[in-house]
Amino acid sequence: MKNIKIKQIKALLKAMEKEDYDKASQALDEIIATRDDNLLEQVEQIAQNLHDTLEQFGADSMLLQHTKHGLPDATERLEYVIETTEEASNKTLSAAENAIALLETLESHVTDDSQKELIGKAQSEVTEIMMAQSFQDLTGQVLNRVIMLVTSLEQSLMELINKSGIHIDDIPDPSDSEEERKAQEMKGIGPNVTKSSQQNAVNSQDEVDDLLGDLGI
Structure with missing residues (x-):
């Protein structure tokens, strides 16, 4: 990465002391160009980092x-x-x-x-x-x-x-093994807590008795 050099600043100051405005303008242009190059390189680096981050994000x-x-x-x-x-x-x-x-x-x-x-x-x-x-x-x-x-x-x-x-x-949707693992982790944590999970849940003692009867208990 290019950096603004001391000699560029000295050349600018020397030209201004001599009231040589053409050289002063040239020295100033060189300093601005160097600064712009540094800024461009930083922007390019930021863009590359963002691109790499998005790629890693997509791979997770x-x-x-x-x-x-x-x-x-x-x-x-x-x-x-x-x-x-x-x-x-x-x-x-x-x-x-x-x-x-x-x-x-x-x-x-x-x-x-x-x-x-x-x-x-x-x-x-x-x-x-x-x-x-x-x-x-x-x-x-x-x-x-x-x-x-x-x-x-x-x-x-x-x-x-x-x-x-x-x-x-x-x-992709979670695999069957993944869903089974999550179901095992959730055991003992609490009851069904979504409307969709309630669809297969029994809602009364009569339903419990019928279920036990179907199982021969």
């Missing part, structure tokens, strides 16, 4: 599969968690409100002070349940922000995949 099959399958799956799971927890929270709040109304009705028919005291304690406990459920809104907001971050990451990776010359449809 695990990263490609995570981008095509893993991140969308994670988003779906988070959305399902929000949906189910919100549904459970609404049911709990509705039941708590009904319980409060029943306790108030019961209190109006009770004259014994000790029984009224017990009803008051029950009302306080139900109110605590309702207060606890109010945190569902905060949990949902946090999870929604996580979903936004995951979605943004997915979009950025998809752009890099396109720039690397790979079409998303060309990325």
